[in-house]
Amino acid sequence: MAPMLPMIGGHRKKSKSLDCLLLALVFAATGYLGYRVTMQLHYTWHWGDIPQYIVRFDKGQHRWVANYLLLGLLTTLRLSLYAAVPALVIGLAMALARISRSLFWRMTGRTYIELMRNLPPLVIIFLVYYFLADQLIPLIGADDLLQNLSPRTAHWLSLLVAPPATVTAFVPAVLTLAVFEGAYIAEILRGGIESVDSGQWEAAHALGLSRGQCLRHIILPQTFRQVLPPLAGQFISLIKDSSIVSVISIQELTYQGTQLMASTYMTIEVWLLVAAMYFVLTFPCSLLLGRLERSCARGAT
Amino acid sequence: MNDQAKQESNSPIIDVRRIEKIFPGPVVALRDFFITVERGEVLVIIGPSGSGKSTFLRCLNGLEEIDAGTIRIDGISLDENEANRLAIRRKIGMVFQSFNLFPHLTVLGNVDLAQRLVQKKSRRQAAEFSRRLLEQVGLADMEDRYPHQLSGGQQQRVAIARALAMMPKIMLFDEATSALDPEMIGEVLDVMRQLARDGMTMVVVTHEMGFAREVSDRILFMDKGRLVEEGESQTFFRNPRHARTREFLQQIL
Numbered sequence: 001m002a003p004m005l006p007m008i009g010g011h012r013k014k015s016k017s018l019d020c021l022l023l024a025l026v027f028a029a030t031g032y033l034g035y036r037v038t039m040q041l042h043y044t045w046h047w048g049d050i051p052q053y054i055v056r057f058d059k060g061q062h063r064w065v066a067n068y069l070l071l072g073l074l075t076t077l078r079l080s081l082y083a084a085v086p087a088l089v090i091g092l093a094m095a096l097a098r099i100s101r102s103l104f105w106r107m108t109g110r111t112y113i114e115l116m117r118n119l120p121p122l123v124i125i126f127l128v129y130y131f132l133a134d135q136l137i138p139l140i141g142a143d144d145l146l147q148n149l150s151p152r153t154a155h156w157l158s159l160l161v162a163p164p165a166t167v168t169a170f171v172p173a174v175l176t177l178a179v180f181e182g183a184y185i186a187e188i189l190r191g192g193i194e195s196v197d198s199g200q201w202e203a204a205h206a207l208g209l210s211r212g213q214c215l216r217h218i219i220l221p222q223t224f225r226q227v228l229p230p231l232a233g234q235f236i237s238l239i240k241d242s243s244i245v246s247v248i249s250i251q252e253l254t255y256q257g258t259q260l261m262a263s264t265y266m267t268i269e270v271w272l273l274v275a276a277m278y279f280v281l282t283f284p285c286s287l288l289l290g291r292l293e294r295s296c297a298r299g300a301t
Numbered sequence: 302m303n304d305q306a307k308q309e310s311n312s313p314i315i316d317v318r319r320i321e322k323i324f325p326g327p328v329v330a331l332r333d334f335f336i337t338v339e340r341g342e343v344l345v346i347i348g349p350s351g352s353g354k355s356t357f358l359r360c361l362n363g364l365e366e367i368d369a370g371t372i373r374i375d376g377i378s379l380d381e382n383e384a385n386r387l388a389i390r391r392k393i394g395m396v397f398q399s400f401n402l403f404p405h406l407t408v409l410g411n412v413d414l415a416q417r418l419v420q421k422k423s424r425r426q427a428a429e430f431s432r433r434l435l436e437q438v439g440l441a442d443m444e445d446r447y448p449h450q451l452s453g454g455q456q457q458r459v460a461i462a463r464a465l466a467m468m469p470k471i472m473l474f475d476e477a478t479s480a481l482d483p484e485m486i487g488e489v490l491d492v493m494r495q496l497a498r499d500g501m502t503m504v505v506v507t508h509e510m511g512f513a514r515e516v517s518d519r520i521l522f523m524d525k526g527r528l529v530e531e532g533e534s535q536t537f538f539r540n541p542r543h544a545r546t547r548e549f550l551q552q553i554l
Contacts, residue, residue, distance in 0.1 A: 204415075
């Protein structure tokens, strides 16, 4: 074994110098690109005008208020949080359907998951939106209800959900995201359930537990511990995927970006900022996910 | 005691008639298998691996469904009726080769759970009884540990306490010591020996011939899904009748 050690060390050293070389190349390329951009790009930067679109000073109210981009960020956050809960419920229900003993439920689960995973989310959102928002919501008279809210209720509604005028779009948007992400969550959960050792089912059955009791007290607690990291990862995806609802005019971050770009022509600044704002939202989640994975790995041993 | 109850208590507690189990393949795991076990009897099943010993145990409490024949446990027939199946499982405790403790629950939680869910005992009642059982298997001070913090022998003793918690009339042991380090086999066998002495009806699949000879009332030799030979444990080892039994005993003794 002893002669192996210097070889491993030598190998490591070699890759280190290669790393340095690559890093130097990347720096050189970036520097060159930066030089070309500053010297020759026909683009006038307006970074100075950008901050006012995050927060602005309201002269009437004499205080700082959130503007387009920050409002968009908050809407994105609301969308993601509200969609996550039904997505988890749908995911769990469909995962259980997939492993059900009844053929009907297995086929229901399978159909749902295959449809959601094999259709573009954009198509799904148009379908849900035009069916729900255009047909179903007027049908149940929700429009009138929303228009006749007391100012107090309307205030809280716009703070917690969306302004009354856009609720009819917001709800389908949340539902679409939930239904779409639910399919992926269902597959994560199903994989987790099936990875629990079959001896656990047998031991629980042998004690006289019913199938439901087995699931609830023995299988699912072990499943959730195992699938927490991939579930958290799916939540990050949900935040990113929420940008698709901009097509039904939900004023989330991406929508606000397009509007701002159209009216100011500060294309690159706006999208760089939008990218940064998404990153601010998702990166802490990623860090948290990393910690979660490490603590789950520790718990498993 | 009325006549029917008298008859009930005199009839064999396990009555298995001509059962057959075929796995997809098709692999015949059990063929034309029959056996009766009396109350308080300790039956040891031996045989080469793949002879259907474990499959037979798993058929007794409905973990595997039989393809033909009948199984009656303490007067209840094991069939498609879900209530019967659950009633039978309540009468039978099972101990597995790989322990199958619930890793997310403490030792006490493992022993408690079914008492609360199936027998609907209160948390206090269940814990009280669980502690008595843990004491019985020599693990009184371990109730707050998690399974992975215990040795194999300790885990298997928890598994025995967990099965006993349902106050079963029959205990099934499926190679309960096969996954253990040699120095831990003794502590598990001690618990099983004590159970046998206390009059528990036991069906034990094992490779521990010393234990089989000492504790069992009857020994049953299986090969290729069939019952080859059975006999009183004292005479069984001294003069096995079948050539196949002699061959097997020579290999392992």
